[in-house]
Amino acid sequence: MKVHNFNAGPSVLPNEVLYKASKALIDFEGSGMSILEIGHRTAPFIAVMEEARSLVKELMQLDDDFEVLYLQGGATMQFMQVPMNLLDNSGTAAYVDTGVWSNKAIKEAKLFGYVDVVASSKESNYNHIPKQFTIPPQASYLHITTNNTIYGTQWQMTPVTDVPLIADMSSDIMSRSMDFNKYSLIYAGAQKNMGAAGATMVAIRKSMLGKVTRKIPSILDYKNHIENGSMLNTPPVFAVYISMLTLRWLKEQGGVSAIEQLNDKKAALLYDEIDHNPLFRGTVVKEDRSKMNACFVMDKPEMEEEFLKFCKKEDIVGIKGHRLSGGFRVSMYNALPYESVEVMVEAMKYFSLKKA
Numbered sequence: 001m002k003v004h005n006f007n008a009g010p011s012v013l014p015n016e017v018l019y020k021a022s023k024a025l026i027d028f029e030g031s032g033m034s035i036l037e038i039g040h041r042t043a044p045f046i047a048v049m050e051e052a053r054s055l056v057k058e059l060m061q062l063d064d065d066f067e068v069l070y071l072q073g074g075a076t077m078q079f080m081q082v083p084m085n086l087l088d089n090s091g092t093a094a095y096v097d098t099g100v101w102s103n104k105a106i107k108e109a110k111l112f113g114y115v116d117v118v119a120s121s122k123e124s125n126y127n128h129i130p131k132q133f134t135i136p137p138q139a140s141y142l143h144i145t146t147n148n149t150i151y152g153t154q155w156q157m158t159p160v161t162d163v164p165l166i167a168d169m170s171s172d173i174m175s176r177s178m179d180f181n182k183y184s185l186i187y188a189g190a191q192k193n194m195g196a197a198g199a200t201m202v203a204i205r206k207s208m209l210g211k212v213t214r215k216i217p218s219i220l221d222y223k224n225h226i227e228n229g230s231m232l233n234t235p236p237v238f239a240v241y242i243s244m245l246t247l248r249w250l251k252e253q254g255g256v257s258a259i260e261q262l263n264d265k266k267a268a269l270l271y272d273e274i275d276h277n278p279l280f281r282g283t284v285v286k287e288d289r290s291k292m293n294a295c296f297v298m299d300k301p302e303m304e305e306e307f308l309k310f311c312k313k314e315d316i317v318g319i320k321g322h323r324l325s326g327g328f329r330v331s332m333y334n335a336l337p338y339e340s341v342e343v344m345v346e347a348m349k350y351f352s353l354k355k356a
């Protein structure tokens with residue numbers, strides 16, 4: 001264990017994934033070549049891509065209408081690729097605004113059709129998830145951001161609606177059990193719970209396609225990617241390989257429901273300290289707290305710098321809050337060991353005693 005890595009993303013990866021990837025970087029499965037040196041259309045790499053895609057389906061228990069793709073351009077590209085493929089010029093898409101990332105998605109969708117922002121928690125600096133909203137029945141889809149990485153809020157339930165549901169799950173994908181089949185499209189940058197930056201996972205229902213009239217450039221058309229087995233052009237081979245190893249690791253841990261239990265334990269330990277330590281205060285309403293990114297501040301902000309320095313000495317890294325929410329953000333993705341949260345909590349306790 002090097003340090004206690006609470007980075008928000010890219011973030012901590014399982015040690016064994018890093019170890020296996022480092023070996024494959026030199027000699028991939030005894031081929032005498034690096035994984036970076038083999039053609040993406042060779043049988044060994046096609047096997048990597050197929051295993052990654054099928055592990056996503058298996059771990060998320062997706063039904064047969066779903067196709068899984070590994071694309072480039074980050075979750076940010078999905079902000080525009082989703083409406084380009086699914087929202088007609090004359091159509092309406094419903095979006096819930098829960099922070100920076102939803103806002104970026106909304107901005108891009110407006111380039112393609114009409115956007116109805118059905119709810120927003122902006123007025124309260126995004127400290128909660130809106131609960132009351134009406135979705136226009138003619139909407140082509142409803143888009144939500146299941147976990148808000150910057151503000152530390154997370155949807156605790158799936159909205160009930162007849163319109164197709166689309167989610168940016170970049171920062172909580174595969175961290176908890178949910179009925180993923182309620183969604184019509186799910187996307188996530190791989191660099192938090194699914195591997196390394198450079199690959200973006202898109203799980204899409206085939207039945208969603210072919211409904212818009214606009215011409216779609218080949219590389220942006222989901223249909224082309226599906227027809228080409230997620231190999232329309234050269235995929236980000238190393239990032240896909242790391243994602244495959246990370247998903248294998250997750251399966252070995254017992255899958256999504258097993259990691260959820262660990263994630264629940266980690267979050268409970270940290271939030272309990274935030275709630276009981278007089279120096280710290282959580283920034284979002286309790287019922288909407290994220291189990292991936294815990295955001296909190298100090299009542300005496302002048303002490304924050306000192307606490308950060310203290311943590312650094314304890315090998316705790318990546319806890320400085322995003323500039324928009326201030327204070328601290330402790331990210332606890334799937335690969336973060338429970339022991340790291342114990343060390344974090346000990347540091348909070350010790351610092352508090354020192355200041356008492």
Ligand code: PMP
Nearest residue numbers: 074075076101149168170171189
């Ligand atoms: N959505 C969410 C919820 C995120 O947390 C992030 C990145 N932190 C993004 C989208 C953007 O992802 P990318 O950098 O892969 O484009």
